[in-house]
Each structure stands twice: as C-alpha cells, then as structure tokens.
Amino acid sequence: MTGLTPKSTSALRTVAPEERSHEVDHPSSLVAQFGADKPLKLDCGVDLAPFQIAYQTYGELNADKSNAVLVCHALTGDQHVANRHPVTGKPGWWETLVGQGRPLDPSRYFIICSNVIGGCMGSTGPASMNPATGKVWGLDFPIITIPDMVRAQAMLIDHLGIDTLFAVVGGSMGGMQALQWTVAYPARVFANLAIACATRHSAQNIAFHELGRQAVMADPDWDHGRYGDKGVHPHRGLAVARMAAHITYLSDAALHRKFGRRMQDRELPTFSFDADFQVESYLRYQGSSFVERFDANSYLYLTRAMDYFDIAGDHDGVLAAAFRGIKTRFCVVSFTSDWLFPTSESRALVHALNASSARVSFAEIETDKGHDAFLLDVPEFIDIAGAFLESAGKARGLKAPNGG
Amino acid sequence: MTGLTPKSTSALRTVAPEERSHEVDHPSSLVAQFGADKPLKLDCGVDLAPFQIAYQTYGELNADKSNAVLVCHALTGDQHVANRHPVTGKPGWWETLVGQGRPLDPSRYFIICSNVIGGCMGSTGPASMNPATGKVWGLDFPIITIPDMVRAQAMLIDHLGIDTLFAVVGGSMGGMQALQWTVAYPARVFANLAIACATRHSAQNIAFHELGRQAVMADPDWDHGRYGDKGVHPHRGLAVARMAAHITYLSDAALHRKFGRRMQDRELPTFSFDADFQVESYLRYQGSSFVERFDANSYLYLTRAMDYFDIAGDHDGVLAAAFRGIKTRFCVVSFTSDWLFPTSESRALVHALNASSARVSFAEIETDKGHDAFLLDVPEFIDIAGAFLESAGKARGLKAPNGG
Numbered sequence: 001m002t003g004l005t006p007k008s009t010s011a012l013r014t015v016a017p018e019e020r021s022h023e024v025d026h027p028s029s030l031v032a033q034f035g036a037d038k039p040l041k042l043d044c045g046v047d048l049a050p051f052q053i054a055y056q057t058y059g060e061l062n063a064d065k066s067n068a069v070l071v072c073h074a075l076t077g078d079q080h081v082a083n084r085h086p087v088t089g090k091p092g093w094w095e096t097l098v099g100q101g102r103p104l105d106p107s108r109y110f111i112i113c114s115n116v117i118g119g120c121m122g123s124t125g126p127a128s129m130n131p132a133t134g135k136v137w138g139l140d141f142p143i144i145t146i147p148d149m150v151r152a153q154a155m156l157i158d159h160l161g162i163d164t165l166f167a168v169v170g171g172s173m174g175g176m177q178a179l180q181w182t183v184a185y186p187a188r189v190f191a192n193l194a195i196a197c198a199t200r201h202s203a204q205n206i207a208f209h210e211l212g213r214q215a216v217m218a219d220p221d222w223d224h225g226r227y228g229d230k231g232v233h234p235h236r237g238l239a240v241a242r243m244a245a246h247i248t249y250l251s252d253a254a255l256h257r258k259f260g261r262r263m264q265d266r267e268l269p270t271f272s273f274d275a276d277f278q279v280e281s282y283l284r285y286q287g288s289s290f291v292e293r294f295d296a297n298s299y300l301y302l303t304r305a306m307d308y309f310d311i312a313g314d315h316d317g318v319l320a321a322a323f324r325g326i327k328t329r330f331c332v333v334s335f336t337s338d339w340l341f342p343t344s345e346s347r348a349l350v351h352a353l354n355a356s357s358a359r360v361s362f363a364e365i366e367t368d369k370g371h372d373a374f375l376l377d378v379p380e381f382i383d384i385a386g387a388f389l390e391s392a393g394k395a396r397g398l399k400a401p402n403g404g
Numbered sequence: 405m406t407g408l409t410p411k412s413t414s415a416l417r418t419v420a421p422e423e424r425s426h427e428v429d430h431p432s433s434l435v436a437q438f439g440a441d442k443p444l445k446l447d448c449g450v451d452l453a454p455f456q457i458a459y460q461t462y463g464e465l466n467a468d469k470s471n472a473v474l475v476c477h478a479l480t481g482d483q484h485v486a487n488r489h490p491v492t493g494k495p496g497w498w499e500t501l502v503g504q505g506r507p508l509d510p511s512r513y514f515i516i517c518s519n520v521i522g523g524c525m526g527s528t529g530p531a532s533m534n535p536a537t538g539k540v541w542g543l544d545f546p547i548i549t550i551p552d553m554v555r556a557q558a559m560l561i562d563h564l565g566i567d568t569l570f571a572v573v574g575g576s577m578g579g580m581q582a583l584q585w586t587v588a589y590p591a592r593v594f595a596n597l598a599i600a601c602a603t604r605h606s607a608q609n610i611a612f613h614e615l616g617r618q619a620v621m622a623d624p625d626w627d628h629g630r631y632g633d634k635g636v637h638p639h640r641g642l643a644v645a646r647m648a649a650h651i652t653y654l655s656d657a658a659l660h661r662k663f664g665r666r667m668q669d670r671e672l673p674t675f676s677f678d679a680d681f682q683v684e685s686y687l688r689y690q691g692s693s694f695v696e697r698f699d700a701n702s703y704l705y706l707t708r709a710m711d712y713f714d715i716a717g718d719h720d721g722v723l724a725a726a727f728r729g730i731k732t733r734f735c736v737v738s739f740t741s742d743w744l745f746p747t748s749e750s751r752a753l754v755h756a757l758n759a760s761s762a763r764v765s766f767a768e769i770e771t772d773k774g775h776d777a778f779l780l781d782v783p784e785f786i787d788i789a790g791a792f793l794e795s796a797g798k799a800r801g802l803k804a805p806n807g808g
Binding site: 043044045139142143200201202203204206207208210211213214215217218219220236237239240243244247250252255256258259260261269271272273275276277279280283284287300304307308310313339342 | 660675687708
C-alpha cells in the first residue's frame, strides 16, 4: 500500500457516491452532507442538522450490493483504517485486518469506514462550526451516544444506496458500535465481528474516562470548552488523559516485556524528575503525539458516549432481550490480558446471544498484549477473523465485484 | 479512642524523648531535629542538614526497650496512624491494626510512626524552608529514596535510645520501607510484617506514577515547583493525580460492587458532563479532598522514591542476596484482588526469603477490595497480623511495659 502525502483535514471534499474513487488510497476523505431536511435524531432529544460524515471506502460495491462491510473505529481512531493518515503520515490503523491479502480484502469487499459523529476528523463534532452562532460548537454540541453514532452511520449507508451490510466489524468502541448495529438494525447486518468490547461500560472504565475528562478540564486552556474560537488547545490536559488511557490499553505483562525497569539512554538514575525509565519516556511521547491529531472536546464527547453505553439498560436490564429473534451471525473475540474489556464481558455477551438462540462463535485469544492486541498483528486473531468472514461469505453466497 | 480538635501542622513541637507524652492521642506531633553535625546521607549523594522528623508514639517503652514497633506509612499517609488527624479530623489511618484490643495494642507495645523524609506533615521535605536560601525548597530539594527514608527513621530510633525494633510493620510504600529496614539493618529488626508491597516498582506502577506527576506538572500553578513562595498550589493537577492513583487502589470488582453503573441522585442520564455516575462523584471527591492535606511537590518526591525502589537491583539483580544470613522473622501478606502490588510480587519476595533460609510465613488473603484492603477492616488479615506478632513476641520473650 503506497503512502499519501500527509494532508490536513481541511482537504475534505464533498463527493457524490457516484463520483467516488475506488482506489485503496484516497487523497482525502469523502464527505456525506445531511441538510436541515435530514436531521440526526439524537438520544438526548436534539435533532442535529445540518451535519456531515467523513468517510473512506476501499474496493468496489458488487452488482447486488451484497459485499459492503462497515468498519467502526475506536475512541481515538478515525476513518483512515487502511490508508496513510493525512495528519500523522502513519499507516492505516487496521492494516493488519484491512488490505490486500488480509481478511478484509478490497478486491472482494466494499469497505466503508466513517469518522463517528462527535469525532474530529471531518464528521460533525464539538470542534465543528455551529451554524446557528457561526462559532465553534464547543460544549454547546449535544451529547452523543453509541446509538447516535450508529444512527448516523445508517444514514451514510442509506446515502450510499446500500440496504444490508454483509458485515459490521469493530474493536473496543468500534465493537460497541458493531453490537449496536445489530440491536438497532437487525435485518441490515448479516455478520457481526465484535472484538475486545462489551455491552456496557464498567465502573472502572467510567472511572478512567472521568479521570481523563478531569485532566482535560483541569487545563486552563480548556476554558470550559471555549478554546475553539481562541486559537489555543488544552494540550497539557489532553496529553495527561491520553497517558492514563494508554496505560489501560496495555497489560502489566506487556509493559514489563516492553520496558521493565530499563533506563532511558543511561544506566544509573539521574535522581531527578527526568524520564529516567523507558516507560516514562514512552508515555510522554504517547501523550504529546496524540494532542497533535485529536480535539480535546471530541475526547470528552466520545468517552461520554462510551460511558453511557449499556445495551441491557436500554432493554429493562435483560441483555438477551436486545438480541431476540436476530439472524445476524456473530463472532465475538476477546484477549486474555485485556483488563479494559476483559473476557468476562465478552462471555456475558456470548451467553446472552446463546440465550437469544443467535448463531455465535467465541474466541478468547491467549496473548499478553492487553487491549491493544486487537490493533496488532496477532496471527491467531487475524486467522479467526478471516475464517469467520470466509464462512459468513459462503453462507451469504457472496460474489466479488468481478463476479469471482 | 477519643478525637482531637483538628490542628494544623504548625502546632508541631520539638520535644525531647524524655519529655514525650505516652497518651494514645497526642495534641500535636513530636519532632526530632538533627543539626549540621548529623546530616542525612542521601542516595543521590547529598548530605541533608539540618532536617527534622515529625512522629507520633503510642504506649510506653518497656524497661529493656524490647517492645518498640515502627509503623511505616504509605505514599499519602503520615504519622497519624492511630489518632485523629490534625488537618482532616478523621480517625487514624490504621486504627484497624493499631489501638486498644488491636494487634498493635499500645498497652503492650511502644509504637512509633514517623512522617517520611520528603513528606509534608512536619518532616523535612520539598515544602520546607531551605535554610540556605530562606525560601521553600521546591524542586531544589534533593531526590530521596526508600533507603533514605529508612536511614532517617534509623536516626530517629537512635534518637529515641532504641537499639533493636521488635517489629517493623508497613503496607504499600510502608511495606517497602519495612523490607528495606531488614536489608539495611538486619540486626535491628526482630520481626517484619510486610503487607501489599513489592521489592521493586513494576513498569505499570512507574507508568501510573509518571501519569500522576505529569498531571501535577501540567498545572500552570505548579510553575516548575516554585508555587511554595507564591501562596498558590497546583490543586487541579494534584487532584487528577490522586484520582488516577485512587483507581489503582481499588479493584474492578470493588468498584462494581460499590458503584456499578448507578447514577448519582437521579435515574436518567443528564446528557452532560456532570457527575452522572456515582463513581464519578466519588473520584471527584477523592481528588478534591486530597489536595487539602497534601503538598504537590511532596507527591512528586514520594512517587519518585517508590519508582527507584529495587532491592534486587541494589544487589546485582539477586533478590535473595539482599536477605542472606538475616535472622528477622517475616510475615508477608498480599490480597488476591490487589493489582497494584499483585500476589505474584509477594510470592517472589517469599521465594527469595526462602532461598535465604529466612523464617517466613506468607498469607494471600482472598478479598475483592483491591490494594486498599490493607487499610480496611479485613478480619482474616487483622487476625493473621495479630497471630504473627503474638508468636514473634513469645519468641522474643516480650514483656509488656507493666511487666505483664
């Protein structure tokens, strides 16, 4: 996959579906705009209009429109799943899963990945202009939920003229969206690959998110979310939030293997607050690089959406009720060392799916890589994802765009 | 135990050992001062002088001075182990273990608890006056280590005229000090009760500490540690650091049991960034109450001391070498749901003690309360601590102050 010259998101173009390019690498994201006649009905009661969704596609839609796959991104991900990132210049965030010779091969599937509503990579969010005021939305942006994200994606899928998705695939917050897709639109999802996720956010996870939000809000540059019109950004607070989150993405064992107590470029301690240990230097880098590509208010909104997520809570506390009668085939994947979304959460989901007589396979992958494993080249995981999609494709009688 | 009227630490008095009170509740802390002739030799190479150690004592030293017990406090603890806290007005932080009818009963033992060097409750630390400049030390205060803390305690014990401690007892950072006592002064410790601790700080724990330090340093009021002369304090940054640490003190299960996804004073979400969930409200309280009693620079110094702690590292990587030939009796206690100092760390310590032919008993207590369990009334733990001290007392031929 060839890289693109890094571009800023200001290069976003509005392109009608029929004009869109089918190259793997897009020079910039496509944007679907929804006017006042097509508001996004949010859970908080607000009708959001106008709004736009930025997205990338890879591959071609086949003749009977049966090969569309929606990939849902995680908290700090975006639509650049399999192309060089326009801001960071880094490879796509899920090139282990999406790309030539990978389980989601663009020669076979029409792959769509959109920036979530509330995000900051081209979809409408708190960093966008509020048309009513001509100023940046900031905290006046309405609170969004995981179901809202999925509702916006469904409007994008409609916009693309697609009725049923062959598959919805996602990890972490992306897995939450994948699950919500089947809950909200059971007839529109043939296969569901939900990875390293849960049907609700735990108290510990809410606590970590609240910690991150408080770190952002403690930064005077945040200024009650009004930094958007002032040309400043709460870099320091957001970097701290990112550091906290990053620790939860790794496991104790992974941190020990990667860094242990090794010193940074030295053998003896400096007896100072310098980053003596490699793990300190690594964390500082994670914090400082993140703030260059992410909006602080967006971080608040997306963490809040995850906190509110609770499928059972929306169904009188009965998780299985949410999946009653569904035909979607599920593959649920968890990783043994993931303490953010531990296997027990995936198991509860699988039990509920079983109780709903849903077709479900469950893979608990043995790894010490923690939650991050879903983004890494873990062969067992990639193989299982590939086998599940292959098998679902056969059941669907899927034909590649060229009829192969 | 009767409460005291809350007092500020400015009420610290310098009292000679022979004048000190033996009441359980002291109206204020005792202070041992060490002049230019008695510098504290720090690991970083600095001779710190003058300096002072604030401490509390409970009970009376017996005739042969064989009943002295040193209690070592954890990161954010202090000398007020078993009396009402002069700042917060709360009960002593370890009244489950220390007090009448408790394993460390002042009618039987002479119990000493001192604020660590680098602390902020009367012992010399970064919030103290630098006599060379007449200003608050701030970041000019030298970096201290766990061995430095223990070296200062040994000078206090000398000052009190005590040769051998019957026991050193501590949890978390206090447990690190307890272990270091036997490593540094093997002949001066008869029994060692090391709880919920480790012989070194793990990469994940260093990461959490670095996160806390970065949160403090991100607060503009911190101002490179120079806030001390300006009448401000980096409250916001320190509160965030405390929230992060507090999550690590509890377990996922404990958070789930205590809070789950329960809302705060409401049934429906507010769709805002208010503390909708009880766990958010709890964390915010933990953060804001902490900053009223703790100095931000002290927090930096003490977390750094824990990060540097590595007993094996000081003994060519061989942990057992640190304990070779010791006669101290050990009781090592861990808690199953403690993920900050997991049982595996205690087990490694026990293996090293076994390899050194040390006398050691090991108790892994089944609880879902996480690291905080050592501060809570966990009957199995209290019973084990009591039995260990009882048995060690018999071996020592211990006599109570009244000869009983």
